[in-house]
Amino acid sequence: MTRLLQTTDAGLYCPPGNFYIDPWRPVERAVITHAHADHARPGSAAYLAATPGEHLMRTRLGADIDLQCLDYGESITENGVTVSLHPAGHVLGSAQIRLEYQGEIAVVAGDYKVTPDPTCATFEPVKCHTFVTESTFGLPIYRWETSEEIFAGVDRWWRANRDAKKTSVIFAYALGKAQRVMAGVDASIGPIYLHGATEVVTRAYRASGVALPETKPVSAESRKHEFAGSLVIAPPSAAGTPWMRKFEPYSDAMASGWMRVRGTRRRRALDRGFVLSDHADWPGLLWAIEATGADNVLVTHGSTHELARYLRERGKNADVLATHFQGEADEPTVNGAEAVE
Amino acid sequence: MRDFARLFTALDETTKTTEKVDALVAYFRTAPPADAAWAVYFLTGRKPRQAVAAAKLRAWAGEIANVPTWLLDECYEAVGDAAEVVALLIPSAQSTTELGLAGWVETRLLPLRALADDEQKGAILAAWRELDLAECFVWNKLITGGFRVGVSQLLVTRALAKVAALPQDVIAHRLMGTWEPTPAFAAELVAPDSGASDASRPYPFFLAHQLDGEPAALGEPSEWQAEWKWDGIRSQLIRRAGQTFLWSRGEELVTERYPELAALGDKLPDGTALDGEILPWSGAGIMPFAQLQKRIGRKTVGKKLLADIPVVLMAYDLLELAGTDLRPSPLSDRRAKLDALIPQVSDARLQPSAVVPFASWEDLTVVRRESRARQVEGLMLKRLASPYRVGRVTGDWWKWKVEPYTVDAVLIYAQKGHGKRANLYTDYTFGVWEGGRLVPIAKAYSGLTDAEIREVDAFIRRNTTETFGPVRTVKPELVFELGFEGIQLSPRHKSGIATRFPRVLRRRADKPAAEADTLENVRRLLTPGAPS
Ligand SMILES: [Zn+2]
Ligand SMILES: [Zn+2]
Numbered sequence A: 001m002t003r004l005l006q007t008t009d010a011g012l013y014c015p016p017g018n019f020y021i022d023p024w025r026p027v028e029r030a031v032i033t034h035a036h037a038d039h040a041r042p043g044s045a046a047y048l049a050a051t052p053g054e055h056l057m058r059t060r061l062g063a064d065i066d067l068q069c070l071d072y073g074e075s076i077t078e079n080g081v082t083v084s085l086h087p088a089g090h091v092l093g094s095a096q097i098r099l100e101y102q103g104e105i106a107v108v109a110g111d112y113k114v115t116p117d118p119t120c121a122t123f124e125p126v127k128c129h130t131f132v133t134e135s136t137f138g139l140p141i142y143r144w145e146t147s148e149e150i151f152a153g154v155d156r157w158w159r160a161n162r163d164a165k166k167t168s169v170i171f172a173y174a175l176g177k178a179q180r181v182m183a184g185v186d187a188s189i190g191p192i193y194l195h196g197a198t199e200v201v202t203r204a205y206r207a208s209g210v211a212l213p214e215t216k217p218v219s220a221e222s223r224k225h226e227f228a229g230s231l232v233i234a235p236p237s238a239a240g241t242p243w244m245r246k247f248e249p250y251s252d253a254m255a256s257g258w259m260r261v262r263g264t265r266r267r268r269a270l271d272r273g274f275v276l277s278d279h280a281d282w283p284g285l286l287w288a289i290e291a292t293g294a295d296n297v298l299v300t301h302g303s304t305h306e307l308a309r310y311l312r313e314r315g316k317n318a319d320v321l322a323t324h325f326q327g328e329a330d331e332p333t334v335n336g337a338e339a340v341e
Numbered sequence B: 001m002r003d004f005a006r007l008f009t010a011l012d013e014t015t016k017t018t019e020k021v022d023a024l025v026a027y028f029r030t031a032p033p034a035d036a037a038w039a040v041y042f043l044t045g046r047k048p049r050q051a052v053a054a055a056k057l058r059a060w061a062g063e064i065a066n067v068p069t070w071l072l073d074e075c076y077e078a079v080g081d082a083a084e085v086v087a088l089l090i091p092s093a094q095s096t097t098e099l100g101l102a103g104w105v106e107t108r109l110l111p112l113r114a115l116a117d118d119e120q121k122g123a124i125l126a127a128w129r130e131l132d133l134a135e136c137f138v139w140n141k142l143i144t145g146g147f148r149v150g151v152s153q154l155l156v157t158r159a160l161a162k163v164a165a166l167p168q169d170v171i172a173h174r175l176m177g178t179w180e181p182t183p184a185f186a187a188e189l190v191a192p193d194s195g196a197s198d199a200s201r202p203y204p205f206f207l208a209h210q211l212d213g214e215p216a217a218l219g220e221p222s223e224w225q226a227e228w229k230w231d232g233i234r235s236q237l238i239r240r241a242g243q244t245f246l247w248s249r250g251e252e253l254v255t256e257r258y259p260e261l262a263a264l265g266d267k268l269p270d271g272t273a274l275d276g277e278i279l280p281w282s283g284a285g286i287m288p289f290a291q292l293q294k295r296i297g298r299k300t301v302g303k304k305l306l307a308d309i310p311v312v313l314m315a316y317d318l319l320e321l322a323g324t325d326l327r328p329s330p331l332s333d334r335r336a337k338l339d340a341l342i343p344q345v346s347d348a349r350l351q352p353s354a355v356v357p358f359a360s361w362e363d364l365t366v367v368r369r370e371s372r373a374r375q376v377e378g379l380m381l382k383r384l385a386s387p388y389r390v391g392r393v394t395g396d397w398w399k400w401k402v403e404p405y406t407v408d409a410v411l412i413y414a415q416k417g418h419g420k421r422a423n424l425y426t427d428y429t430f431g432v433w434e435g436g437r438l439v440p441i442a443k444a445y446s447g448l449t450d451a452e453i454r455e456v457d458a459f460i461r462r463n464t465t466e467t468f469g470p471v472r473t474v475k476p477e478l479v480f481e482l483g484f485e486g487i488q489l490s491p492r493h494k495s496g497i498a499t500r501f502p503r504v505l506r507r508r509a510d511k512p513a514a515e516a517d518t519l520e521n522v523r524r525l526l527t528p529g530a531p532s
Helices: A051-061 A147-163 A177-184 A196-207 A242-247 A262-267 A282-292 A304-313 A334-340 B002-013 B017-030 B033-043 B054-065 B069-079 B082-089 B101-114 B117-130 B133-144 B153-164 B168-175 B183-189 B259-266 B289-296 B303-308 B331-345 B361-368 B450-462 B519-523
Strands: A006-008 A011-014 A019-021 A029-031 A046-050 A067-070 A075-078 A081-087 A095-101 A104-108 A130-135 A167-171 A192-194 A231-234 A250-255 A272-274 A296-302 A317-320 B224-228 B233-240 B243-248 B272-282 B311-321 B350-352 B378-383 B397-401 B405-416 B425-434 B437-445 B464-468 B471-474 B479-484 B486-489 B497-500 B503-507
Touching (some): A046 A051, A051 A067, A067 A081, A130 A282, A130 A304, A147 A167, A147 A272, A167 A242, A177 A196, A177 A231, A192 A196, A196 A231, A242 A250, A296 A304, A304 A317, B002 B017, B002 B033, B002 B133, B017 B033, B017 B153, B033 B101, B033 B183, B054 B082, B054 B117, B054 B133, B069 B082, B082 B133, B101 B117, B101 B133, B117 B133, B153 B168, B168 B183, B224 B331, B233 B311, B243 B259, B259 B311, B272 B289, B311 B331, B331 B350, B405 B437, B425 B450, B425 B479, B425 B519, B437 B479, B437 B497, B437 B503, B450 B464, B450 B471, B479 B497, B497 B519
Parallel strands (some): A019 A029, A046 A067, A130 A296, A167 A250, A192 A231, A296 A317, B311 B350
Antiparallel strands (some): A006 A011, A011 A019, A081 A095, A095 A104, B224 B378, B233 B243, B233 B272, B272 B311, B378 B397, B405 B479, B425 B437, B464 B471, B479 B503, B486 B497
């Protein structure tokens, strides 16, 4: 471990700087990697986050939170610790947190992906001594196709449904994944409708200046409205609810990295599973870790033991960083998958 | 290969029967006959002998993907399927292939068996370089012999019937028996009906459904025939063109395994097809199913086995007489003809499956209680006016099984499921008490609802006391009611008993583990007549 970071009951703590990173309990000063619910929790007295994520932070945590924003690359000093934020490529405003204190550098990556995404800034490796990496998809079976290939598949599915006069319903996490889907599909195929939860977040994306195709909220339409031919983007929790009835006949799909495995795909009993993730795949994790040049790697979030052991066998000083969220589950369940993606 | 892999993906992606049939029709309309023949072969569950062990594929995949063994095992745990884990691990294809399914099977797969280890490895690695993810998965499945797609023979039959514009039973008939997956076979499958069918061919078996409620729902008792539900091997005995053919329900020709029934067949008039059950039968009556199992696997039987475990055909239907297909006529007619035929043949190896008389459903409910003492599984209810249908059509034939044996047992070990449940603990081992210890008595895959499975899964993860590889020892706390079809003494098992077809009936949240059954209780349920 490093003297820059310490795990506590409230979360990851930087003792010399006297602030927390993504704390799960209210604290005095919280530095936030991104606005997902398992990273940005309400109730802290003061927050620090990246400027592109400001609207999302306020949407999620409340308009009146005490929020200080830093542009990517800009730095401030907190009790002698230099703090700067760098693109993590995960969702809009997601940041790796770089800490420098008396010549020692640690980077907490939060959630990240290394492939480009039109809705957020691309991941930039930051040189450091200690790198805290996630490992949501920390097994070599997880490898992603390019966005172009994935969206070609989504477009084919949507077009075929449209031609068969069906609605296409795609389940995607409301923050990040949903916007990546709307930015990635060929919007000329048909209209795009959003579930209420997705609509709220999408507004924050637009307010932040992210270019997205035109969408309409499902709720604005009358009960009798025809959705045939359109694409409906909804959070995974909408699957199997009575809300879905208005889209009959429909084909449903899930956009998630977990869809890479046939068993997970089949367990959801959906028509399609698109392997679209906002997390790094196995080669992405290894590339990112290598690119930081870090000798010490702390692994959190997912297949921690596997990734840490693999790194150790390759000569890194790697260990598992225990966090609150791993609980007793040794791998994410289907519901857990929704929470982290 | 690409089209077949696409078909596989399409079948895999939908749970809707009509969409599966549509996908099959689209495939068979365009597939070259050579490919279509192999597709039918694999889709109907046939498989060539396993060419290469799954463990070898895994090891080679680990090698080329640069993944150490322990990590390979973790990946397998997460995926639950050897063919899939290999497809997910190996580097992406470097080229594409235009070779069709038949080409892949005949020139790449079948020759594998004859190759030495390192040649096999070379051939397989070369194949992997040409196949994309979906193709590679299918290819691995074909090699390891584990190809299953959730398509029944019935669906394939429906699709082929659509393609050929023929009635389904013509196709079903053509698909039965032994055939080679040749282009000629594929062409014959969808050729116009010439009426000339192979003398050996059995009729597709009509299968009964499980009756879950009370029989009163079936209507008037007088419209129904009741018989005992025998616990043997469903089969058809056919005599045509001076030859005898005995078919098991697995569509296997088993004439040579049961020489006494082959001899019986020779005494049948030409143009006869009987439907019945092969049962082990001593002079005193029926023997336990376990005895029959000693004969099932044997291709040839010795004199001693023949003398120790003789078999009879318990006939319950007559499908063909004097070369005429009787299936469209009502059961009552077929049965009358069967009852007339049996005395003519006059051979103790041919017995009629007795009709159980009853006036009311209440009567029958009482009679059914004799099932266990008679060593039958319960009753069969058949509609007297029904034709002999194809496959599992609901409504005319019902199996009304006796309640299975039930035992309250404690969950002691758990393992992850496979395929659909690869990430959940769904394979359970249960124990009952003996002298303060829990001895394992049954392994059962979950019979629980999805919500219960998740709950039990969470319990297992929180209450693991030890792990041995994939197996977790669980704090003995959860009690389940298990059902069995039978229980027999077995010196091979730790508990001294073997359970047949164990399944989880329900969770007994009301029962503390201490109140679960004892081994003594379970012994009292021992199947009567079992060797002891
Ligand atoms: Zn996240
Ligand atoms: Zn996360």
